[in-house]
Amino acid sequence: xxxxxxxxxxxxxxxxxxxxxxxxxxxxxxxxxxxxxxxxxxxxxxxxxxxxxxxxxxxxxxxxxxxxxxxxxxxxxxxxxxxxxxxxxxxxxxxxxxxxxxxxxxxxxxxxxxxxxxxxxxxxxxxxxxxxxxxxxxxxxxxxxxxxxxxxxxxxxxxxxxxxxxxxxxxxxxxxxxxxxxxxxxxxxxxxxxxxxxxxxxxxxxxxxxxxxxxxxxxxxxxxxx
Amino acid sequence: xxxxxxxxxxxxxxxxxxxxxxxxxxxxxxxxxxxxxxxxxxxxxxxxxxxxxxxxxxxxxxxxxxxxxxxxxxxxxxxxxxxxxxxxxxxxxxxxxxxxxxxxxxxxxxxxxxxxxxx
Numbered sequence: 035x036x037x038x039x040x041x042x043x044x045x046x047x048x049x050x051x052x053x054x055x056x057x058x059x060x061x062x063x064x065x066x067x068x069x070x071x072x073x074x075x076x077x078x079x080x081x082x083x084x085x086x087x088x089x090x091x092x093x094x095x096x097x098x099x100x101x102x103x104x105x106x107x108x109x110x111x112x113x114x115x116x117x118x119x120x121x122x123x124x125x126x127x128x129x130x131x132x133x134x135x136x137x138x139x140x141x142x143x144x145x146x147x148x149x150x151x152x153x154x155x156x157x158x159x160x161x162x163x164x165x166x167x168x169x170x171x172x173x174x175x176x177x178x179x180x181x182x183x184x185x186x187x188x189x190x191x192x193x194x195x196x197x198x199x200x201x202x203x204x205x206x207x208x209x210x211x212x213x214x215x216x217x218x219x220x221x222x223x224x225x226x227x228x229x230x231x232x233x234x235x236x237x238x239x240x241x242x243x244x245x246x247x248x249x250x251x252x253x254x255x256x257x258x259x260x
Numbered sequence: 261x262x263x264x265x266x267x268x269x270x271x272x273x274x275x276x277x278x279x280x281x282x283x284x285x286x287x288x289x290x291x292x293x294x295x296x297x298x299x300x301x302x303x304x305x306x307x308x309x310x311x312x313x314x315x316x317x318x319x320x321x322x323x324x325x326x327x328x329x330x331x332x333x334x335x336x337x338x339x340x341x342x343x344x345x346x347x348x349x350x351x352x353x354x355x356x357x358x359x360x361x362x363x364x365x366x367x368x369x370x371x372x373x374x375x376x377x378x379x
Contacts (some may be wrong), residue, residue, distance in 0.1 A: 134265060151320070191293065223345075
């Protein structure tokens with residue numbers, strides 16, 4: 035027996051990326067634009083969707099809810115009479131902390147893609163893992179709420195760099211917090227210079243129309259192959 | 261926790277390239293910008309590799325430093341801070357040269373010694 039070195043140099047997530055491309059082809063065929071919505075737990079992903087999706091005009095939205103367990107978020111979306119599919123990641127070591135391309139693929143048969151213009155995939159609440167896994171989305175957006183503190187871009191740079199838009203939520207709470215918005219934006223610009231950002235409150239509705247307009251713009255984008 | 265999925269992907273990649281041979285080393289390169297913990301990766305690697313050709317394999321993780329370059333002035337620097345600003349012409353337009361890697365670099369496999377026919 036002797037030992038041989040086999041040179042590989044392959045992205046460790048190559049298999050995931052291959053499935054993500056297959057998802058993307060399915061989305062493109064159905065002319066559905068897909069948003070991967072990521073944040074820490076409790077940042078307000080579902081609340082923002084409740085506020086924004088009910089009034090998108092001619093755009094037909096759908097939601098894929100990723101959670102470790104349960105269907106609480108999907109139930110909230112279903113109340114709006116928006117098509118929603120729940121995806122639970124709770125098998126294995128206590129549940130996966132993110133969605134990957136294969137999990138999303140497994141949920142596609144339950145989604146009537148041809149009846150949608152825009153699919154929002156609400157990822158599992160987590161600021162680390164979801165940033166590593168492409169799922170076939172057109173665009174990644176993250177929510178950072180002001181209750182999380184201004185240091186988050188420095189602590190989770192991969193997430194803040196992975197997204198095309200940063201939504202800063204819960205601004206109605208600013209008068210009650212020590213949150214330094216200037217400092218947060220300074221850190222954000224250090225980590226992801228120039229990334230578009232929106233300040234809003236999903237609870238009061240302030241700024242939500244800007245997010246709706248962004249969703250409408252995404253839904254009508256001409257697809258760019260990955 | 262995503263180290264479990266990544267370890268699993270690494271084992272799959274190594275197994276694919278091992279082509280049935282026993283793997284003794286799996287070497288991966290992990291960029292400083294990736295939030296992957298080497299100890300955690302090794303821990304999960306041992307678990308997910310248990311039943312295949314990688315069962316006896318050692319996982320080697322090489323850290324790749326985050327290296328940036330300013331597109332405006334050409335300055336290059338290495339950093340462990342997620343600060344994508346040029347110190348000369350801040351903010352500048354900064355590109356990542358290295359530090360985003362998460363790749364299986366090579367594996368070492370056990371092979372039968374080639375049989376040389378007597379002359």
